[in-house]
Structure formats: structure tokens, C-alpha cells
Amino acid sequence: MLVCKIKKDFKNFKLDVDFEMENESLGFLGASGSGKSLTLKAIGGLIKPDSGKIILNGRTLFDSEKKINLRPQDRRVGYLFQDYALFPNFTVEENVRAGLREKADITDKLKEMQIYDIKDKIPAYISGGERQRTALCRILVNKPDILLLDEPFSALDEFLKNSIEEEVLNIIRKYDLKTILVSHNKDEVYRMCDNIISISNGKSGEKKETKDFFESPTTLTEAKLIGINNFSDFEIVKDEIFLKAWGIRLKGKVKAHGKICALRSRDIILSEKSINDNSIRIEDYHLIENIDSFLVILNQDDKKYDDLRIEIKKEAYKELQDGPKYFTIYPRKLLFLKEE
Numbered sequence: 235m236l237v238c239k240i241k242k243d244f245k246n247f248k249l250d251v252d253f254e255m256e257n258e259s260l261g262f263l264g265a266s267g268s269g270k271s272l273t274l275k276a277i278g279g280l281i282k283p284d285s286g287k288i289i290l291n292g293r294t295l296f297d298s299e300k301k302i303n304l305r306p307q308d309r310r311v312g313y314l315f316q317d318y319a320l321f322p323n324f325t326v327e328e329n330v331r332a333g334l335r336e337k338a339d340i341t342d343k344l345k346e347m348q349i350y351d352i353k354d355k356i357p358a359y360i361s362g363g364e365r366q367r368t369a370l371c372r373i374l375v376n377k378p379d380i381l382l383l384d385e386p387f388s389a390l391d392e393f394l395k396n397s398i399e400e401e402v403l404n405i406i407r408k409y410d411l412k413t414i415l416v417s418h419n420k421d422e423v424y425r426m427c428d429n430i431i432s433i434s435n436g437k438s439g440e441k442k443e444t445k446d447f448f449e450s451p452t453t454l455t456e457a458k459l460i461g462i463n464n465f466s467d468f469e470i471v472k473d474e475i476f477l478k479a480w481g482i483r484l485k486g487k488v489k490a491h492g493k494i495c496a497l498r499s500r501d502i503i504l505s506e507k508s509i510n511d512n513s514i515r516i517e518d519y520h521l522i523e524n525i526d527s528f529l530v531i532l533n534q535d536d537k538k539y540d541d542l543r544i545e546i547k548k549e550a551y552k553e554l555q556d557g558p559k560y561f562t563i564y565p566r567k568l569l570f571l572k573e574e
Contacts, residue, residue, distance in 0.1 A: 236380060236412065240276055240286035240296070249273065249283070251438045253431055259406060259413045261427035261444070263420065263459050269436040270416040274382045277414070278313045279306035291379050307335065312378030312411075316385045318369040320357045326368050327353040333372035340375055347371040362390050363398050370405060381406065383415045387422065399426065420460055424448060432456050454571050457496045462569070464497040464543055475565060479540040480532075485511045486565035494571045499545040501567040504530065504558035513562040527551075530558065 235256055242249040251273050253260075262270040275281045277288055279295065282303055288296040290311070295304050306313075320329050326349050330340055344350040347367045352360050360368070366386065373381065386402065387395045403426060406413050417423050423430060423444070430447040432439040434455040451457040454465070466479030468490065475484050477495065503509065520531040528551045530544040544561060551558075 235289075235291060236277075237287065237289040238273070238277060240273075240283035240288060242272075242276070242281070242283045242285075247436055249276070249436045251276075251433070251436075253438055253441055255412060255414070255429070255441070257410065257412050258428045259415065259426060260441070261423035261430040262414060262416045262433050263423050263430055263447075264418065264433035264455075265459075266418060268433045270418075270433050271384050272436075273433065273438075274313065274384050274414065274416055277380075278311045278382055279304060279309050280313075293379075310376070310379045312373035312376070312381045314366075314369055314373060314381070314383050314386050316388060318357075318365050320365060320369060322357055325354050325356055326360065326364075329357070329368055330372045330375060334375055338375065340371075343371055343375055347374075361394075363394050363401075366390075366398055367401070370402070374405070374409065378411070381411045381413045383413060385416055385418075387417075387419075402426075420448075432459055451496070451569060452572050454494060454496075457569065457571060462496045462498055464499060464502075466495055466497075466540070467493060468495050475568070480542045481534055481539050482514065482542075482563070484563055484565050488565045488568060488570075490568075490570045492570050492572050496569040496571055497563065497567065498569075499529070499543045501564070502542070502544040503562040503564075504544060504546050504551075504554065505560050505562065506554055506556065506558070508560050509562045512564065513560045515560055516558055519558070530561075532561065 235254065237254050239252045249269050249272050262273065264270050272281065276283050283296060283298065285298045287294065294302050295309050296302060321332060324332060327344065330344065344353055347370065349364060349367050349371060352364055357365055387399055390398055415423060415426055427444050429441050430444050431441050432455050439453065439455065447456065448460050451460055466477040468478060469476045470490055473485060473487055475488055516532060517534065522529040522531065527545050527547050530546060532542045532544065533539055
């Protein structure tokens with residue numbers, strides 16, 4: 235179990251993180267500069283918090299009140315840096331040995347990580363995937379209690395990224411490692427993590443199961459992190475809801491809370507004919523082409539309203555022979571967000 239409850243003031247940025255995790259894969263999802271990597275560095279002992287405590291499997295790594303602050307090499311924390319932090323003039327084998335706390339035969343580990351055949355090469359002459367396996371091997375020879383992954387795939391191309399991600403997942407499962415993955419890539423976190431914590435402006439959110447995090451966001455930060463980009467203030471009058479950002483009135487009862495509602499772009503229906511009372515005539519739209527879909531941008535009056543973004547698969551769009559004439563919003567698809 236990991237308990238992490240820390241605060242640190244960087245003058246122009248404040249870190250305030252509070253979470254617990256069991257034997258799981260936990261994702262930190264947030265924008266660049268939100269405090270994700272700083273949290274990992276605090277757990278790994280690379281920065282010292284101002285206050286709080288960090289306890290790993292019953293061992294106190296940091297406690298401001300008890301004045302405990304273990305050295306990084308004494309924490310049994312494996313940290314995979316974004317750039318792998320390999321020594322450029324060391325061979326693969328020397329890089330792995332550099333992480334050893336005591337003498338040991340690493341031959342089997344080099345073979346297991348598929349880097350035995352390149353053990354005499356330096357990092358400049360091996361591939362990105364081989365560099366990552368070398369860095370992971372250096373971590374695993376010390377049998378860490380937790381593995382910290384700091385944007386581990388950001389330097390890899392798409393083809394290599396998928397295969398390396400699978401390798402890392404296999405290692406996590408084989409060694410039954412509790413893992414924290416830092417990323418701003420929502421697909422990466424979805425595939426690799428059991429649970430997710432959002433981090434925004436240095437503050438951690440509530441820990442949620444991954445599927446629940448993506449299906450039922452409850453804050454504006456969570457909604458933005460999963461890719462939603464339609465947001466509006468709203469008013470409810472009897473059996474109608476008025477979406478102020480787009481000047482749209484919808485009929486139907488809704489249970490609403492907070493001051494903001496969100497709408498996924500794929501949850502808006504485009505059609506050639508009116509479907510129901512909440513079908514609205516399209517006067518004009520702008521079309522953006524993606525690889526597998528089109529993004530339809532609507533705005534009745536750009537001086538008064540925000541854009542409404544609707545995503546539709548290319549196959550579905552082509553079935554609309556003369557283009558979309560109506561769009562329909564089902565009130566039950568609206569997501570109501572808590573204030574942060």
C-alpha cells in the first residue's frame with residue numbers, strides 16, 4: 235500500500251496531493267505542468283515536500299513531523315524517466331549494473347529483457363525500445379516495491395509505442411508491481427491503468443475506476459481530460475433546459491446540479507429529417523476532416539454563442555446524401571459537472 239499526503243510550495247506553483255493506492259496500476263492524468271511528474275519525484279525522493287508523509291508498504295519514506303526523509307536509493311522505488319536517464323558512455327550492461335545496490339549476476343535478467351545480445355553497446359547505438367528495456371532492467375534488478383512511469387512512451391513513434399507498451403504491461407503483470415503512470419494521453423492511461431486520479435494546478439482529484447472516470451466525469455477538469463469540448467452554463471424552467479452557450483432550448487425533465495453541463499461531440503445526432511421535439515434545423519456548418527470521422531462545427535451567431543462540435547463517422551456522414559439538415563440532443567446525454 236502507498237499513502238501519499240504531501241504539500242510543497244514552489245512560490246509560483248503549489249503542490250497539494252492526497253491519495254492512497256493498493257496493489258494496482260494507477261494513472262495520473264493531467265495537462266502539462268499540472269504537477270504529475272512533481273508528485274512522482276516526491277515519491278521517488280528527488281524533491282522534498284514541505285509537509286506531509288509518504289508511506290510505502292508500511293515503510294515511512296518521508297514524514298515531515300518525524301523528520302524522516304529516506305534517500306532515493308533506500309526507498310525501493312523504481313523510477314523510469316521520460317528520457318530513460320542512461321549514462322551515455324556506459325554500455326547496456328554497465329548501465330544496468332549502475333543500478334545495483336549489491337553485487338549480483340545479471341545475465342538472466344539481461345536475457346529476459348532481450349538486451350543480452352546488445353550488452354556491450356552504448357545507448358547511442360541502440361534503438362528507443364532497447365533503451366527503454368535497458369532502463370527497465372536497471373530498475374528490476376533491485377526488486378522495487380513500486381514502479382513509477384513518467385511519460386514513458388512519449389519519445390517513441392506510434393508503431394514502436396504499441397509494442398513497448400505491451401512489453402511494459404507484461405512486466406508489470408509478471409512482477410505483480412504496483413505502478414503509477416504519469417501521462418497526458420488519455421488512451422494510454424485507459425489501456426494501462428485500473429484507476430485514475432486527475433491532477434490540475436497541483437491538486438489531486440478523487441481516485442476513480444478507469445471506466446467510471448471516462449464514462450461519468452463529475453468535474454470540469456475530468457471532462458476536459460477525457461476529450462469533451464462542448465460546455466455550457468444552463469437554466470432550467472419547468473420542463474425545459476436552456477443551454478446558454480449555444481442558445482438552445484431542450485424539452486424534457488433533467489436532474490441537474492452544478493453550474494456547467496458538458497456534451498460529448500459523438501452524443502449529438504445528425505440527420506436529414508427532424509427526429510423529435512429536440513431536433514434543431516441546421517442553417518450553416520463548417521466541416522473538419524479527421525482520419526476516421528468528420529467534425530461538424532455549428533454556430534447560429536458567433537458574436538453571441540460558442541461553437542458546438544459534433545463528431546460523426548465518415549461512413550455515417552456519407553449516408554446523409556445532401557449533408558445534415560438537423561441535429562438532435564437528448565437531454566439524458568447531458569453531463570452535469572460539480573464546481574471545482
